[in-house]
Amino acid sequence: MGNSNQKITTFLMFDGQAEEAMNFYTSLFEESEIISIMRYGANQAGKEGTVLRAEFSLKGQVFMCIDSNIKHEFTFTPAISLYVTCDTEEEIDEVFGKLSQGGEVLMPLAAYPFSEKFGWVADKYGVSWQVTLAKN
Structure with missing residues (x-):
C-alpha cells in the first residue's frame, strides 16, 4: 500500500x-x-520485542518508526506536526477526539480565519497533529 516512489x-x-x-x-x-x-x-x-524498525502507511503516506534503545533528553515537539485534511465533519470530529484522548489540545477544534474547522493536538505519545476540514 505504501508509495514506493516516496523519497x-x-x-x-x-x-x-x-x-x-x-x-x-x-x-x-x-x-x-x-x-x-x-x-x-x-x-x-x-529491549527484546520492541521495534527495531517499522514502516506503516496512513492513507498511502509511508512513515517509519523505531523504539529507541537510548534514553534521550528530548522527545517530539509541536514545531513539526502531521497535517491532516479531513473530508467531512464526522471525520474531523472523530480523528480530533481520538487524538486528544490522553493528549494535550494545543488549539481547540473550532473555526479560525484560515479554516472553517481546525484543531491542533499533541497525542498521548507526544506526536503533534493539525487537523483541518477540507474546503468545499
Whole structure:
C-alpha cells in the first residue's frame, strides 16, 4: 500500500511505544496499514520485542518508526506536526477526539480565519497533529 516512489519519509522515534502508536494511527484512517516490523531480539541493543524498525502507511503516506534503545533528553515537539485534511465533519470530529484522548489540545477544534474547522493536538505519545476540514 505504501508509495514506493516516496523519497522523503517521516521518521518517528518512540520510547517503547512504537507498535502501540502504529496500531492506534492505522486504526484512525482508512487505507492505512502496518507494512513491516523488525523487532529487537535477545541480546540486542534494544529491549527484546520492541521495534527495531517499522514502516506503516496512513492513507498511502509511508512513515517509519523505531523504539529507541537510548534514553534521550528530548522527545517530539509541536514545531513539526502531521497535517491532516479531513473530508467531512464526522471525520474531523472523530480523528480530533481520538487524538486528544490522553493528549494535550494545543488549539481547540473550532473555526479560525484560515479554516472553517481546525484543531491542533499533541497525542498521548507526544506526536503533534493539525487537523483541518477540507474546503468545499
